[in-house]
Amino acid sequence: MAGFLKRLVPKRFRKTELIIPVVRMHGAIMAGGSQFRPALNLASYAPLLDKAFGMKEAPVVAITLNSPGGSPVQSRMIYNRIRQLAEEKNKKVLIFVEDVAASGGYMIALAGDEIIADPTSIVGSIGVVSGGFGFPEMLKKIGVERRVYTAGQNKAILDPFQPEKEGDIEYLKSLQLEIHNVFIDMVKLRRGSKLKDDPALFSGLFWTGMRGLDLGLIDGLGDMRDVLRRRYGDKVKLQLVSGARNFVGKKLPGVDLHAQSIAASAASGLAEVAEEKALWARYGF
Structure with missing residues (x-):
């Protein structure tokens, strides 16, 4: 009313x-x-x-x-x-x-x-981070065998129960770099000339x-x-x-x-x- x-x-x-x-x-x-x-x-x-x-x-x-x-x-x-x-x-x-x-x-x-x-x-x-844990040694200690069956050689990439592979890490970092570049472009677009020229700005x-x-x-x-x-x-x-x-x-x-x-x-x-x-x-x- x-x-x-x-x-x-x-x-x-x-x-x-x-x-x-x-x-x-x-x-x-x-x-x-x-x-x-x-x-x-x-x-x-x-x-x-x-x-x-x-x-x-x-x-x-x-x-x-x-x-x-x-x-x-x-x-x-x-x-x-x-x-x-x-x-x-x-x-x-x-x-x-x-x-x-x-x-x-x-x-x-x-x-x-x-x-x-x-x-x-x-x-x-302003950066990208991924994290996780690895358990292959723990499985050995408790007597457990990890079995993975895939169709596609990279289907089990970054499996936390298997030892790290250099190729898997490089691939993950390439994805992170792409996302990081998108983030940097957004910052530059929105902040423009306001940004100081500092090497640490996009370091995370x-x-x-x-x-x-x-x-x-x-x-x-x-x-x-x-x-x-x-x-x-x-x-x-x-x-x-x-x-x-x-x-x-x-x-x-x-x-x-x-x-x-x-x-x-x-x-x-x-x-x-x-x-x-x-x-x-x-x-x-």
């Missing part, structure tokens, strides 16, 4: 309050996710982005980002969706880094027209927000509320764009609550937690 009555009042007499949508992206970037631990991926966040960019009166969409990285594919998909919506809706995008925007997290940050971080945030890590190193500003990886230091109030006035109102709720009432970005059973979600969630903790640990979190 209040909204209906407000629309009856001529615009010149209404309170000049500017609402800016805020999308909060948090966590490791990976496909899938569960009811217990929604992942940062396009499927989860597309509805939130559509909703935020659909707010016609807002001149800008603010995104708070806190991610140590993860899937390069999902990172690029989120990046592309943000840029597509920004162009379609003619809106500026401001990315505000919280603790970390590294690796795939920084790739997403590149979608911002401006990237703003805290002086103590971690940014960068990461830096604080202060150093990231010097290198041209970000545009400024500060926090979202202060920055938006300085630019749009004290009457600016930040509206968090949120999704559905899970079975315990916790808000989720965009997860189908009936997609998996609770037991399956819990089991897969344990693996996801371990993977996410390993990603955060690289940056001291």
Whole structure:
């Protein structure tokens, strides 16, 4: 009723309050996710982005980002969706880094027209990493023989239960190099002449927000509320764009609550937690 009555009042007499949508992206970037631990991926966040960019009166969409990285594919998909919506809706995008925007997290940050971080945030890590474990000696000790049958000589490439092969490692590195080059091209496209000519820039190193500003990886230091109030006035109102709720009432970005059973979600969630903790640990979190 209040909204209906407000629309009856001529615009010149209404309170000049500017609402800016805020999308909060948090966590490791990976496909899938569960009811217990929604992942940062396009499927989860597309509805939130559509909703935020659909707010016609807002001149800008603010995104708070806190991610140590993860899937390069999902990172690029989120990046592309943000840029597509920004162009379609003619809106500026401001990315505000919280603790970390590294690796795939920084790739997403590149979608911002401006990237703003805290002086103590971690940014960068422009590189590609793959990791795993090898168990061939353990199998020998416990008396287990590994048997693999393939059609295709490279079908069992990088099998963790077999000794490493030089050819397998070279092939993996060639894939990493291709992905790394895509990442570098994205950084150069979005940051352009702002980037400093530093040999360490694309080495995979990461830096604080202060150093990231010097290198041209970000545009400024500060926090979202202060920055938006300085630019749009004290009457600016930040509206968090949120999704559905899970079975315990916790808000989720965009997860189908009936997609998996609770037991399956819990089991897969344990693996996801371990993977996410390993990603955060690289940056001291």
